Amino acid sequence: MLLTKQEEYSKKIRELGPLSSDAFETYKRRSIKELYKMLHKCNEQLQQFSHVNKKALDQYVNFTEQREELQRRQAELDAGDEKIKELISVLDQRKDESIERTFKGVAKHFREVFSELVQGGHGFLVMMKKKVAAL
Incomplete structure (x- = not known):
């Protein structure tokens, strides 16, 4: 019975965590009364x-x-935000190029039609661009 108790208490001591190598020797020589006082x-x-x-x-x-x-999610969102801004920039550039191309085509046809309608006349279209303040 004493051996069982001793093993049980040794197991509980090991569960407490690592002890210094001399911990058992230090307290092994003390009396039970003294150990109870310390406890x-x-x-x-x-x-x-x-x-x-x-x-x-x-x-x-x-x-x-x-x-x-x-923080990981914020980094992902920041990367996604940057990609979206790049996409918006590319789409804005394409839009501007498309508008410019369309305007040039319309202006060319306007000159041709105007010269046919008004003999000896010249007409042309000018695109007025409004400067928009950056957001």
């Missing part, structure tokens, strides 16, 4: 920290992971 003193000292948030480390890890995920 009681440690418990009293731990009571001083009862107000400390015991889940703080878990919360920190969770919030850090959330922050990293949000």
